[in-house]
Amino acid sequence: MKIKHIFEIAKAMLLARSKQTLVAAIGVAFSVAFFVSLLGFMEGLNTLLDGLVLNRTPHIRLYNDIRPSDNQPIALDTTYKNYHHYIHSIKPANARKEIYNVETIFKRLEKDSRVYGVAPKLSAQVFYNLGNIELNGVVNGIEVAQEAKLFQFEDHVIGGNAFDLENRSNSIILGQGVADKMLAKKGDLIQVTTINGEQFTLKVVGFFQSGLVELDKVQSYVSLATCQKLLGETSTYMSDIQIKLYDIDKAPELAKEYATLFNIDAEDIQTANAQFETGSSARTIISFAVGIVLLIVAGFGIYNILNMMIYEKMDTIAILKAIGFSGADVKIIFIAISLSIGLSGALLGALLGLLFSVMIDNIPFNSAAVPTVDTYPVDYGIQYYAIAVIFAIATTYFAGWFPSRKASAVDPVEIIRGK
Amino acid sequence: MEKKIVLEAKSINKSFYDPVKIDVLKDLSFTINRGEFIAVTGKSGCGKSTLLYILSTMDSDYTGELWIDNELMAGKTEAERARVRNEKIGFVFQFHYLLNEFSVLKNVMLPGLKANKLTEQELEHHAYELLKKLGIEHLTNKMAYQVSGGEKQRIAIARAMINDPLILMCDEPTGNLDSKNTDIVFDIFNELVHTFNKTLLVVTHNQNFADNTQRNIVMEDGRIIS
Numbered sequence A: 001m002k003i004k005h006i007f008e009i010a011k012a013m014l015l016a017r018s019k020q021t022l023v024a025a026i027g028v029a030f031s032v033a034f035f036v037s038l039l040g041f042m043e044g045l046n047t048l049l050d051g052l053v054l055n056r057t058p059h060i061r062l063y064n065d066i067r068p069s070d071n072q073p074i075a076l077d078t079t080y081k082n083y084h085h086y087i088h089s090i091k092p093a094n095a096r097k098e099i100y101n102v103e104t105i106f107k108r109l110e111k112d113s114r115v116y117g118v119a120p121k122l123s124a125q126v127f128y129n130l131g132n133i134e135l136n137g138v139v140n141g142i143e144v145a146q147e148a149k150l151f152q153f154e155d156h157v158i159g160g161n162a163f164d165l166e167n168r169s170n171s172i173i174l175g176q177g178v179a180d181k182m183l184a185k186k187g188d189l190i191q192v193t194t195i196n197g198e199q200f201t202l203k204v205v206g207f208f209q210s211g212l213v214e215l216d217k218v219q220s221y222v223s224l225a226t227c228q229k230l231l232g233e234t235s236t237y238m239s240d241i242q243i244k245l246y247d248i249d250k251a252p253e254l255a256k257e258y259a260t261l262f263n264i265d266a267e268d269i270q271t272a273n274a275q276f277e278t279g280s281s282a283r284t285i286i287s288f289a290v291g292i293v294l295l296i297v298a299g300f301g302i303y304n305i306l307n308m309m310i311y312e313k314m315d316t317i318a319i320l321k322a323i324g325f326s327g328a329d330v331k332i333i334f335i336a337i338s339l340s341i342g343l344s345g346a347l348l349g350a351l352l353g354l355l356f357s358v359m360i361d362n363i364p365f366n367s368a369a370v371p372t373v374d375t376y377p378v379d380y381g382i383q384y385y386a387i388a389v390i391f392a393i394a395t396t397y398f399a400g401w402f403p404s405r406k407a408s409a410v411d412p413v414e415i416i417r418g419k
Numbered sequence B: 001m002e003k004k005i006v007l008e009a010k011s012i013n014k015s016f017y018d019p020v021k022i023d024v025l026k027d028l029s030f031t032i033n034r035g036e037f038i039a040v041t042g043k044s045g046c047g048k049s050t051l052l053y054i055l056s057t058m059d060s061d062y063t064g065e066l067w068i069d070n071e072l073m074a075g076k077t078e079a080e081r082a083r084v085r086n087e088k089i090g091f092v093f094q095f096h097y098l099l100n101e102f103s104v105l106k107n108v109m110l111p112g113l114k115a116n117k118l119t120e121q122e123l124e125h126h127a128y129e130l131l132k133k134l135g136i137e138h139l140t141n142k143m144a145y146q147v148s149g150g151e152k153q154r155i156a157i158a159r160a161m162i163n164d165p166l167i168l169m170c171d172e173p174t175g176n177l178d179s180k181n182t183d184i185v186f187d188i189f190n191e192l193v194h195t196f197n198k199t200l201l202v203v204t205h206n207q208n209f210a211d212n213t214q215r216n217i218v219m220e221d222g223r224i225i226s
């Protein structure tokens, strides 16, 4: 028996029941389509939402934590070397957040092949002066080119050019929330007061929208030099070094390496943002579960239709056996029927899923939180199509398995005698 | 010409348990030689169909020995018996039992497709020749449900002949046909035996039919009485 002829017989039996076949195939198609579009949409949202935070977060952050010295003076005294030291009310002696040897660190990092980019950062606590009201805030000093390379800085700047920060002295890109409160327009001059009590006048060259409203009510951006000026520090002063790696998974390992190498504090993104991973994977798991349930339901549909078909086609099965088809041949025919429904449904479903995804991708989605996006995000990952199609075929195979066993066990004598 | 045994039954017994034991076939023994045209007659319910299902290997639930082409059927697997049925036995039922999903030609070709010995073209040609021999080549491309009862039975005979079987078994093949079609079928059988030297075992109620065969097996109450 050639496979071709098995499929020919399967096809003839399918066409004799074309309506039910169509319904079954459409059932599979819709499950696959929903599975693919649901997961694509969910993953698109995940990427977008995680991106809001994770894209703005360095993989590794180097900084000097303010904390008491690990080696208190008494430890140096050999007299008490073998004693336990009880020390109360320890205070940090070094209040400086400055990172030493910035240049050496930069040179070393730029040579490291695992590092995608390095961006310095400096933060200054300020008050935004608004008449006689003072708003709490943070001004970040950045190197625009690096910030753009690492964190898509310019994507979040609206109503201005990010590079104006460096091209014009004493310029500021205000957080959107801050700007709204201050009623600031582009070109306005605003006043900020540093914690040292000094006042500065800065020119607004644009606005920044991070996607996190709370953040935008506080944060603004200036050039590194301007920030150093606000803090009254020299041009080598830097409080944070932000590192992005080629492989985010290497962050914890490299953070440890840099901490010892540079004798500095290093925090990796996994430690800093553990909760985001959890949220994303929960959403993904839920989508997978829904999709797989849909496919299983479609499988039951096929199971039903095949069972019905076997009762309707008892005579056909009996004749096939009478003319020399074995139980195994009959079984293969019914599995072929099931797989044909599954395969055609799955392929149709994949196309339909792509169509749904494109539709979702074109639904307008304007959120103040995400300025770079104007339609719903969709992930077109081929893996969802592959999983859906493979799972659909597996489901239909099993849905066909039990009915086909029943068909193979049909006793032709019983059917023929019954006439 | 040397007599060649095609089929041999040795003390075949068959009982149903429904729920009490009923012996339907009792110690049947006979041989069928190549080229014989045998009619099996007997009252309704005497066990003719039951015997034919056993001889055609569809029913394996019996005691005794069945030899087909010098092979013992007992102990063969279901798939092996299916192969014997496919290659060595042609079966024609009272009800015509064509597959309505297929064309007349495909119906005739099906046992050949299972046997997979000829290419599809060869098989198609062979099937067409058979239909032509039976005078129904004009039906070749019709669907099975589009032809009349007498025509269906001739198609079923063509299907039974497609693998050139050792023996053709028929269970009341004319039981459902008018006298004109009965005559046509009988003529075909005669031609198969005399011109093509086929072996035929035909269960029939038609005494006229039976009288014109070479050998009669008469059954009564599960036994062969002559």
Ligand SMILES: Nc1ncnc2c1ncn2[C@@H]1O[C@H](COP(=O)(O)OP(=O)(O)O)[C@@H](O)[C@H]1O
Binding pocket: A417, B016, B017, B018, B022, B024, B042, B043, B044, B045, B046, B047, B048, B049, B050, B051
């Ligand atoms: N499945 C069955 N269960 C019980 N008795 C059966 C069954 N099939 C046939 N019989 C009985 O076996 C006997 C022979 O039946 P059958 O071979 O069909 O007779 P025939 O074909 O000669 O008319 C009948 O008495 C019938 O009632």
Ligand SMILES: [Mg+2]
Binding pocket: B048, B049, B050
């Ligand atoms: Mg009968």
